[in-house]
Amino acid sequence: AxxxxxxxxxxxxxxxxxxxxxxxxxxxxxxxxxxxxxxxxxxxxxxxxxxxxxxxxxxxxxxxxxxxxxxxxxxxxxxxxxxxxxxxxxxxxxxxxxxxxxxxxxxxxxxxxxxxxxxxxxxxxxxxxxxxxxxxxxxxxxxxxxxxxxxxxxxxxxxxxxxxxxxxxxxxxxxxxxxxxxxxxxxxxxxxxxAERSALAGAREAPRFVRRARGFTPRSIRLAQKGLSVLAFGAWLKNAVCLTRGDEAFLSEHIGDLDNPGVCVAMDQAAEHLQRILAIQPEAVAHDLHPDFHSTRAALALADRLGVPAIGVQHHHAHIAAVLAEHRRSGPVLGVALDGVGLGSDGGAWGGELLRVNGAAFERVGHLAPLALPGGDQAARAPWRMAASALHRLGRAADIAPRFAAQRGAAQIEVLLDKPHLCPTTTSMGRWFDAAAGLLGVCERMDYDAEAAMRLESLAASYGSALRAHRGWTVREDEAGAELDLLPLLAELAGERNPARGAAVFHATLLAALEDWIVAAARRERLSKVALGGGCFLNRQLAFELPRRLSARGLEVLTARQAPCNDGGIALGQAWVAIQQLQPGN
Missing domain, CATH: 3.90.870.40 (DHBP synthase)
Known part of the structure; x- marks a missing residue:
C-alpha cells in the first residue's frame, strides 16, 4: 500500500x-x-x-x-x-x-x-x-x-x-x-x-462562481427574513446541499455528480455535517421534482424520519429563487433560466425558460423552441446528434447520414427522428449550443460537461466581433407563452465553412435574440426586474454582456454572485422557495 x-x-x-x-x-x-x-x-x-x-x-x-x-x-x-x-x-x-x-x-x-x-x-x-x-x-x-x-x-x-x-x-x-x-x-x-475582463466593468462587477467550495464554505448567505430551518438537497449534477438557520443560508461545498455511489454517500455526510456544526434539526426539507434522484430520495426519507414537510421545487424555479435569495428579493420578477436540463412541472425536459416568479409561486411565460433528442440522454453527450435534430427540423434529413458518416449510428438517426414517439424533446438552451457546435464541426462528441459550449465560446472569442445572422430567430405565442425559435440561425450555420466565424455569428445572434425576447416578455408581464439563472450564464457573453444590454433597455438585472448560477446553487433556491411556502398565510 x-x-x-x-x-x-x-x-x-x-x-x-x-x-x-x-x-x-x-x-x-x-x-x-x-x-x-x-x-x-x-x-x-x-x-x-x-x-x-x-x-x-x-x-x-x-x-x-x-x-x-x-x-x-x-x-x-x-x-x-x-x-x-x-x-x-x-x-x-x-x-x-x-x-x-x-x-x-x-x-x-x-x-x-x-x-x-x-x-x-x-x-x-x-x-x-x-x-x-x-x-x-x-x-x-x-x-x-x-x-x-x-x-x-x-x-x-x-x-x-x-x-x-x-x-x-x-x-x-x-x-x-x-x-x-x-x-x-x-x-x-x-x-x-x-471575473469580468472588459474595461467597461471596472471594479464594480463581482466575480461569478463556477464552483463554490474551499475558501467560501460554509460562509453564510444572508436572507431577507427569518423562517423555518430548511434542509435542501440540491440537484443531480454539481450537487451541494443547503441548511438555513434564522435569516442565514449555509450552502455546502461542491459535492459532485450523484451518478457515483461514493458521491451519494458524500452528500449524505455533507447534510449531516451541516446539521451537526450548526446544531440545527431541519423543520422541513426541500428537493427537486425528479423522483429518481438520490437527493430526492434522501430528502423524502429524512422528512419521513423527522415527521416534517417535504417540499418539491421545480428545477428552474429553484435557479431563479437562488438569485432572489441572495439579493433578498421575493418578486415579482421575470426569471430567465437557461441550462442543460431540468424536469419541468409538465414532466418535460426544460432548459430555456421565462418564468414569472413571485415568492413560492411561478408561472411559465415563455420557452425556447423544443428540439428532438435522438437517442435520449445520448444526445446530451453527442452534439452531432443535436445537429442532426436541427437538420431534420430544417427539412434536410437527407444531409444527416453523409454529413456525420464517421459517427456510429448516423444512418439510423433519420429513421429515429421520423418517429416522434421515440424522440423526447427539450427546450434546453444547452442543447442549442450543442446543435451549433455540431453543425460547425467544433465538437461532435463530448468528453466532459459543457465541452461543446466552451469550445464554441472560445472559437467565437478568437474570431472577434461578427454581425448577427439575418432574421436569425422567430418568436411565436403558444399555450406556454412566447416561444423563441433559433432555427433560422442554425440554418445559416449549417452552410458556414469557417467555424470561428460561425461561432461568432451564433453568439452575436443569440445575444440579440435573448435581449429582444426578454425585454418583450418583461413589458408584456409589466415587470421591471429580471433574474438570470442556470449554467448557461457561465458563458461570458451571457454572464456579462447580456446584463449590460438589458440594463441599457431599462431593466433591473439580478445575477448570481454569492452562489453558482449552475446546479451548484440549486439547493439555495430550493430552501428559499420552501421558506416562502411555509410562511404563515401561504
Whole structure:
C-alpha cells in the first residue's frame, strides 16, 4: 500500500520527482491533489490517461501574480480574485505561451485555470524551486515552475482526504505521496470563478462562481427574513446541499455528480455535517421534482424520519429563487433560466425558460423552441446528434447520414427522428449550443460537461466581433407563452465553412435574440426586474454582456454572485422557495 521513502528533505525530493516527470499526490487543506509538472507534456498526458479525463482542462498553480501574467492576460478584476485570501482557481484568458509550453493543459479553449499557493506546503515547493533564497523578495519574483493541480478523486468519486485512503485509492494514479499528519476533517475541493475582463466593468462587477467550495464554505448567505430551518438537497449534477438557520443560508461545498455511489454517500455526510456544526434539526426539507434522484430520495426519507414537510421545487424555479435569495428579493420578477436540463412541472425536459416568479409561486411565460433528442440522454453527450435534430427540423434529413458518416449510428438517426414517439424533446438552451457546435464541426462528441459550449465560446472569442445572422430567430405565442425559435440561425450555420466565424455569428445572434425576447416578455408581464439563472450564464457573453444590454433597455438585472448560477446553487433556491411556502398565510 505504499513504501515510505527515507529522505531528510521531503520538499526537495518531491520537487525533484515532479521535475523528472512523476505524478505526486500532495495533501492540501480539503484533500489530496494529483500534481505534475505542467511543462512536461508526457507527464500531463500520463496524468490525463490515468484519470480517464479525456480532453477536460487542468487547473495549474503558479508562484505569484507576476508568474501568472506570463501565461494569461489578466484583467484587474481577475488579479484581485487570484490574490484574494480564498485563493480560488480563476479562469483567465490564456496567452499563446500556454499552447506552446504547457501543451495539453487546456486544449481547444481560450482560457486557463490559474491559482496561487495557499498552504505552507505549496510555498515550500516554490521556495525550493527558487533556490531557497533568504528574505521574502522571492515571493513576488517570476518563477518558471507551473504545477498541474487536479483533484485526487478517481473515477468521479469523492475527493481523497485520508493518508491511508490515499495509499489505497490512488494506487496506480500517483507515483509518490507527500503527506502530513493534520487530518482533513471536512472534504473541500478548490473553488472555481470567472471575473469580468472588459474595461467597461471596472471594479464594480463581482466575480461569478463556477464552483463554490474551499475558501467560501460554509460562509453564510444572508436572507431577507427569518423562517423555518430548511434542509435542501440540491440537484443531480454539481450537487451541494443547503441548511438555513434564522435569516442565514449555509450552502455546502461542491459535492459532485450523484451518478457515483461514493458521491451519494458524500452528500449524505455533507447534510449531516451541516446539521451537526450548526446544531440545527431541519423543520422541513426541500428537493427537486425528479423522483429518481438520490437527493430526492434522501430528502423524502429524512422528512419521513423527522415527521416534517417535504417540499418539491421545480428545477428552474429553484435557479431563479437562488438569485432572489441572495439579493433578498421575493418578486415579482421575470426569471430567465437557461441550462442543460431540468424536469419541468409538465414532466418535460426544460432548459430555456421565462418564468414569472413571485415568492413560492411561478408561472411559465415563455420557452425556447423544443428540439428532438435522438437517442435520449445520448444526445446530451453527442452534439452531432443535436445537429442532426436541427437538420431534420430544417427539412434536410437527407444531409444527416453523409454529413456525420464517421459517427456510429448516423444512418439510423433519420429513421429515429421520423418517429416522434421515440424522440423526447427539450427546450434546453444547452442543447442549442450543442446543435451549433455540431453543425460547425467544433465538437461532435463530448468528453466532459459543457465541452461543446466552451469550445464554441472560445472559437467565437478568437474570431472577434461578427454581425448577427439575418432574421436569425422567430418568436411565436403558444399555450406556454412566447416561444423563441433559433432555427433560422442554425440554418445559416449549417452552410458556414469557417467555424470561428460561425461561432461568432451564433453568439452575436443569440445575444440579440435573448435581449429582444426578454425585454418583450418583461413589458408584456409589466415587470421591471429580471433574474438570470442556470449554467448557461457561465458563458461570458451571457454572464456579462447580456446584463449590460438589458440594463441599457431599462431593466433591473439580478445575477448570481454569492452562489453558482449552475446546479451548484440549486439547493439555495430550493430552501428559499420552501421558506416562502411555509410562511404563515401561504
Amino acid at each position: 505504499g513504501v515510505r521513502v527515507a529522505t531528510r528533505d521531503p520538499i526537495a525530493d518531491t520537487l525533484l520527482r515532479l521535475l523528472t516527470g512523476e505524478i505526486v499526490a500532495i495533501k492540501g487543506l480539503g484533500g489530496f491533489h494529483l500534481v505534475c509538472d505542467a511543462r512536461n507534456p508526457e507527464a500531463v498526458e500520463r496524468l490525463r490517461a490515468r484519470k480517464g479525463r479525456g480532453g477536460k482542462p487542468f487547473a495549474v498553480m503558479v508562484a505569484n501574480l507576476a508568474s501568472a501574467r506570463r501565461w494569461a492576460r489578466l484583467a484587474p478584476a481577475e488579479e484581485a480574485v487570484l490574490a484574494g485570501a480564498e485563493r480560488p482557481v480563476v479562469l483567465c484568458e490564456k496567452r499563446p505561451s500556454v499552447d506552446n509550453e504547457l501543451w495539453g493543459v487546456a486544449p481547444d479553449l481560450d482560457s486557463i485555470g490559474l491559482m496561487l499557493p495557499y498552504t505552507p506546503l505549496h510555498y515550500l515547493l516554490f521556495h525550493d524551486n527558487a533556490g531557497r533564497p533568504a528574505g521574502t523578495d522571492w515571493l513576488d519574483e517570476v518563477q518558471d515552475l507551473v504545477l498541474v493541480m487536479t483533484s485526487a478523486n478517481p473515477g468521479g468519486e469523492p475527493l481523497v482526504t485520508d493518508n491511508q485512503e490515499a495509499l489505497e485509492r490512488l494506487k496506480g494514479l500517483a507515483d509518490a505521496y507527500l503527506m502530513h499528519d493534520r487530518d482533513v476533517l471536512s472534504r473541500c475541493d478548490d473553488s472555481v470563478m470567472i
